[in-house]
Amino acid sequence: MIRTLFTSSWIVLLLIAGCSPPLAEFEVQRPARLTVPREVRKVFIREDLIRSSQDQLGLKAQVLQALAQRLNQLGRFEAQVVSTLNEGAFNPEQESVAIIQGEILSSGEVDSGQFTDIATCTRGIAGRVSSIVGAAAAEEVITADQLIGVCRRGSLKGDVVEGALGAALALAGAGGLPPKNQVVRAYEYRNLSLFAQVNLSFTTAGKTRETLAIRADASSYGRQVIDPKTFRHVEETHLIALTLGGLLASMNAPVFPNPAPLAEGSKPRAVFYNQPRLPLPEPGDFPGSQREQLVTELIQQALRSFVRTVSPYKVTVQAEVASGGDSEAANALGQGRALAARNRLNKISANQRAAADWYNLGLAYEASAAVIEDYEDARRFYQEALRRDSGNLLFAQGIGRVERVLDEARRLDQQLSASR
Amino acid sequence: MKHFFFSSMLGLTLALLIGCAPKTSLTVQRPAEIDTSQIRNVAVGSFQVETLRSWVTHEREGRWESQQMALTPAQQATVARAVRAQVINLLTETPYFQVVFTDEFTALESDEALQQLVSAEGYTPQGVDAVLNGRIWLEVQRTDGVDLSKESLDYFLPPRRNGVGGMNLSIEEVIWWPYKAVHGSLALELKLTQLAPTRVVASTLDSRTYAHRIGGSPAGFLEGAAQGLQQFAAMSASPPEPETLGLPDEVLPSFDQVVADLASSIAAQFVKRVAVTRTQVPTRLAAGGDETAKVLMQSEAWNTAIERLQQITASNANLDDLYHLGLCFEAIGDYGIARNFYRDAWRQDQENLMYAQALGRLERLQREFPQLRQQLQSR
Numbered sequence: 001m002i003r004t005l006f007t008s009s010w011i012v013l014l015l016i017a018g019c020s021p022p023l024a025e026f027e028v029q030r031p032a033r034l035t036v037p038r039e040v041r042k043v044f045i046r047e048d049l050i051r052s053s054q055d056q057l058g059l060k061a062q063v064l065q066a067l068a069q070r071l072n073q074l075g076r077f078e079a080q081v082v083s084t085l086n087e088g089a090f091n092p093e094q095e096s097v098a099i100i101q102g103e104i105l106s107s108g109e110v111d112s113g114q115f116t117d118i119a120t121c122t123r124g125i126a127g128r129v130s131s132i133v134g135a136a137a138a139e140e141v142i143t144a145d146q147l148i149g150v151c152r153r154g155s156l157k158g159d160v161v162e163g164a165l166g167a168a169l170a171l172a173g174a175g176g177l178p179p180k181n182q183v184v185r186a187y188e189y190r191n192l193s194l195f196a197q198v199n200l201s202f203t204t205a206g207k208t209r210e211t212l213a214i215r216a217d218a219s220s221y222g223r224q225v226i227d228p229k230t231f232r233h234v235e236e237t238h239l240i241a242l243t244l245g246g247l248l249a250s251m252n253a254p255v256f257p258n259p260a261p262l263a264e265g266s267k268p269r270a271v272f273y274n275q276p277r278l279p280l281p282e283p284g285d286f287p288g289s290q291r292e293q294l295v296t297e298l299i300q301q302a303l304r305s306f307v308r309t310v311s312p313y314k315v316t317v318q319a320e321v322a323s324g325g326d327s328e329a330a331n332a333l334g335q336g337r338a339l340a341a342r343n344r345l346n347k348i349s350a351n352q353r354a355a356a357d358w359y360n361l362g363l364a365y366e367a368s369a370a371v372i373e374d375y376e377d378a379r380r381f382y383q384e385a386l387r388r389d390s391g392n393l394l395f396a397q398g399i400g401r402v403e404r405v406l407d408e409a410r411r412l413d414q415q416l417s418a419s420r
Numbered sequence: 421m422k423h424f425f426f427s428s429m430l431g432l433t434l435a436l437l438i439g440c441a442p443k444t445s446l447t448v449q450r451p452a453e454i455d456t457s458q459i460r461n462v463a464v465g466s467f468q469v470e471t472l473r474s475w476v477t478h479e480r481e482g483r484w485e486s487q488q489m490a491l492t493p494a495q496q497a498t499v500a501r502a503v504r505a506q507v508i509n510l511l512t513e514t515p516y517f518q519v520v521f522t523d524e525f526t527a528l529e530s531d532e533a534l535q536q537l538v539s540a541e542g543y544t545p546q547g548v549d550a551v552l553n554g555r556i557w558l559e560v561q562r563t564d565g566v567d568l569s570k571e572s573l574d575y576f577l578p579p580r581r582n583g584v585g586g587m588n589l590s591i592e593e594v595i596w597w598p599y600k601a602v603h604g605s606l607a608l609e610l611k612l613t614q615l616a617p618t619r620v621v622a623s624t625l626d627s628r629t630y631a632h633r634i635g636g637s638p639a640g641f642l643e644g645a646a647q648g649l650q651q652f653a654a655m656s657a658s659p660p661e662p663e664t665l666g667l668p669d670e671v672l673p674s675f676d677q678v679v680a681d682l683a684s685s686i687a688a689q690f691v692k693r694v695a696v697t698r699t700q701v702p703t704r705l706a707a708g709g710d711e712t713a714k715v716l717m718q719s720e721a722w723n724t725a726i727e728r729l730q731q732i733t734a735s736n737a738n739l740d741d742l743y744h745l746g747l748c749f750e751a752i753g754d755y756g757i758a759r760n761f762y763r764d765a766w767r768q769d770q771e772n773l774m775y776a777q778a779l780g781r782l783e784r785l786q787r788e789f790p791q792l793r794q795q796l797q798s799r
Contacts, residue, residue, distance in 0.1 A: 033513075051498075051501075053494050053498065054494075054495065054498040054676075103498070103501060103505075105498060105502060105676055107674050107675070107676050108674070109674050111600065111671075111672060113564065113598060113600055113635070114598050115597075115598055115599075115635045116595060116596060116597050116598065116635075118571065118573065118595075118638070120574070179576035180574060180576055181573075181574070181575050181576060182573040182574045182575065183573075184573070184593065184595055191634075191670070191671045191672065192671075193667065193671055193672075193673070193674055193677075195673075195674045195676050195677050197502060197676060197680060199501065199502070199505040211519070211520070213512060214505070214508045214509070214512055214519065215505075215509050215512070216502065216505030216506050216508070216509045216680075217509075218676075218677065218680045219665055220665065220666065220667045220673070220674075220677055221665050221666070221667070222666070222667040222668055222671030222673075223668070223671065224668065224670045224671055235573075235593060235595075237573045237574075237575045237591055237593075261570075261591070261592060261593050261594055262593070262594045263593050263594065263595045263596065266595050266596040266597070267566070267596040268480070268566060268596065268598045271478045271480060271564065272478070272564045272600070273476040273477065273478045273487075273562060273563070273564035273600075274476075274478065274487075275476070275487075276475070276476055276487045276488065276489040276490070277489060294665075297665055298665060301665055379724075383724060386712060386715075386716075390711060390712040390715075391711045391712065391715060392715065393715045393718060393719065395715075396712075396715035396716045396718065396719040396721055397719040398719075399716060399719060399721035399724050400716070400719030400720045400721035401719075403720075403721050403722070403723055403724065404720070
């Protein structure tokens with residue numbers, strides 16, 4: 001009864017989660033945390049002033065290139081990596097430039113070891129099938145005991161799936177709830193980790209020198225790799241009679257194949273910390289080009305805060321599309337065609353627009369905004385939508401979002417005027 | 421079991437109800453704990469490593485063995501710079517201080533050398549009001565050990581052919597549970613020395629410890645419940661990308677990561693002491709009042725909410741609307757006007773705890789305000 005109720009609740013929750021409304025996705029420009037003087041356009045990333053003695057993964061060149069590329073992409077600065085700064089690179093009497101210097105630290109580890117777990121093995125058709133499906137849903141490793149029972153460790157997700165399927169199979173007549181035994185398993189794992197820290201400063205140089213920003217930001221990646229082939233049962237409990245081929249099948253008392261109550265096989269044989277340092281991950285530790293991809297992401301993340309401190313940047317905003325209005329416009333917004341939605345909704349006369357249309361019109365203006373007036377129009381349309389449907393949180397969220405953009409607009413304008 | 425299930429459902433329902441009460445969040449400025457209003461330009465000196473130890477330990481059959489990781493002076497200097505960078509990171513995030521970078525102070529190797537320099541007769545600092553320097557004591561230990569515990573293993577005895585005798589049983593078994601752990605502790609002394617007149621304005625010694633363990637014997641009841649809640653949250657959240665950045669719980673952080681996390685935590689505490697900081701405070705909305713204004717406030721659309729509430733309260737002053745108007749002004753930092761609206765609401769309903777709490781919050785700000793105003797005006 002309780003299990004059925006629990007399972008039904010999960011099905012309802014999954015159905016609710018599966019019915020989420022479409023989202024419009026668009027970019028918004030945000031101001032930098034600090035305002036760099038507008039005359040500063042050129043940025044020199046000085047290779048000679050960036051320490052890398054503890055850059056164990058050898059990321060320096062990649063970090064510097066990624067930084068220059070990102071700053072150039074955002075349009076505020078003209079950034080270049082230079083091995084050093086020659087006297088003729090700029091005239092300090094006539095122009096101000098920025099110099100980036102600092103330090104790059106990176107490291108990684110391969111941490112190998114052995115763990116123990118206790119798995120529950122199920123038998124019978126219903127038990128085996130539901131265990132296999134539960135393990136697959138929760139990505140658990142399954143093993144088989146001597147009686148060909150299906151053994152898995154157990155997790156909330158796997159247990160929910162197994163319970164639901166087991167109950168369904170039982171209802172379909174595939175046997176009652178199956179007998180369960182527990183086994184002790186030992187298995188091996190390898191933990192891979194990567195770490196990068198970027199300490200950078202941003203100094204303007206011209207008639208005067210001033211360090212405007214310094215940041216230290218780190219990013220890390222870690223993954224546990226467990227090879228299912230390393231799992232072994234070090235202790236099983238089941239009736240000895242079954243092991244011995246029915247010789248003791250007529251005994252009344254339970255007899256177990258555990259002469260000593262010690263699961264000796266779970267004792268680790270190897271010592272894993274016998275070197276002061278753990279080895280660095282090799283490229284072969286990651287499948288295919290995964291290492292390169294991870295390192296690129298690691299660098300991007302470590303640089304993100306520094307870039308956002310000195311340069312205006314873009315962020316992706318996801319906003320819900322309102323339903324109940326013009327469906328074609330709503331579909332266009334969901335598909336990222338904000339201008340098409342804008343044109344379509346503009347053709348509907350003001351007194352025929354539903355509240356959802358006004359909101360979607362605001363969203364279309366916000367998503368395709370090119371000038372500040374677009375945001376002002378968007379706010380007006382959101383306000384009109386809220387006037388028609390006064391308790392609608394979605395419409396109010398649109399106003400809040402646009403108010404923030406308008407508040408930041410002056411600062412952004414000041415920061416970007418240099419690059420225009 | 422049934423009782424536990426219904427209690428859980430009741431708890432969940434109550435939690436959901438409380439969680440669904442409309443809320444908004446206000447940004448509140450907090451003054452520095454230490455008066456540093458005379459200081460604007462701060463130079464950051466060197467950070468000196470007093471102790472830096474890192475070692476690995478393993479235990480088998482009750483025998484413990486350790487190996488120390490020798491760190492070269494260059495590696496020690498890197499750690500010192502990493503900690504220093506984390507402190508500067510947070511210091512520059514507050515607009516309160518202007519951090520000045522000058523080689524004059526970074527070149528000084530110790531606190532003693534700094535004190536000698538600033539106390540030397542005739543010394544005049546150029547555009548620097550104070551110097552921040554630090555001393556570091558750091559230890560990081562990694563352990564490869566084994567827990568030993570007696571566990572009950574469940575076993576089902578099937579019924580005999582005549583259908584009787586089936587039962588659930590359990591046997592006890594001693595099991596070895598290998599584990600790995602990392603334990604780190606960082607003590608950081610930070611000293612802010614004003615240059616003219618020469619005096620130590622703030623000196624703090626804070627320590628942080630970090631511990632993380634993977635593997636080992638199964639979790640106890642409370643830990644098991646916490647793990648269950650985590651799994652529940654993970655199931656409710658959208659599935660993670662197959663390869664995303666971040667360190668999952670089953671992977672121990674590296675030495676550098678431990679240093680970065682500990683330093684960042686201590687630096688945050690120091691910055692709170694010496695600089696004006698801003699915090700987000702979740703605030704409940706009143707049950708009554710204009711619903712449109714409430715959804716606007718939930719969405720932090722303060723300007724539109726103020727426009728609407730001012731129109732409404734001009735003709736019909738509902739007390740909750742007055743309270744909400746106060747909240748809007750508090751959110752945009754206009755504490756004086758906010759207080760007037762809170763007071764208007766409270767005068768007409770002196771039993772209302774929410775109005776009184778809002779007034780109390782602002783009175784506290786006012787008490788701190790001379791300090792806060794002094795700290796902000798000196799900038």
